Amino acid sequence: MLITCPYCGPRDVIEFTYQGDGNRERPQPASQNLDAWNAYVYDRLNPAGDHNEIWQHSGGCRAHLRVVRNTITHEILSTEFARGGHKSTDSRAEGRS
């Protein structure tokens, strides 16, 4: 599996570290909304298809990346620096935070 880092270009997956589901919305640190914290920690969409993910190019430029990966084919559909906004790949994630 190759991931195209926006800085380094295409690199083997061995250079990258998976940082988790990219659809999570972290509640404000002071939030006492237990449902929101529960959703942040436990709820996962686990789609069979396109999936928003956060990866770090830990064995290269060390940038954090927002990656869309197809969980069935492992095709990497897009990569961009994690800094900045994003859109969910899954309509079920909308309005959940």
Next chain:
Amino acid sequence: MAEQHLPERQSPLEPDYHPGSHGNFEHGVDVILSETRPGSILQLAAWPGEESRLIEIIRKVTGLALPDGAGGGVSSGGSAAFGFAPGKFTVLDEAEGLAQAFADAMTPAIGTLTDLSHGRTTIRIAGPKAEWVMAKFFAIDFALPAFPLGAGRSTNHHDIFAQIQRTGADQFDIYVFRSFARSFWKALCYASEEVGYEVQ
């Protein structure tokens, strides 16, 4: 201020650094391995949006004009610079004291300066089979069009993080953590045996 007397730097490669020809060199030596021992190795990082100001500071202090683009770099005489991550650059000089030269120009508003002179070891591999040996270690394209002269790359070999700069058509400088340098050096020597190598 009294003149600083820094302890003489010792090479971590020393117990396994054996000048001379080794391996399968009966038909000629196809790679030359050496340690370049630059006096200063710095890492400069710009805050987001300050990259062009940092590139200008590097040009003023070292005279090196960094080209635009990811991994762009330049190597000239005893000094070199290259980008290794977004907004981050490695700058080196054969003389010590480069950190002091940057200290005034590098204000906190622009970014950070880290002196890695004692933290990295620089290994040079040169010769007609340099690309071949490097390709056994790192899964990146070493061909000249994909990895132009002066350019830098960040990658790793079995968790030993490495920065690589192409300093000649068939020459690469590899920056590895000093504590891993001897292990990496031994692996590089084994990998070079089949083509015949000379340690200088």
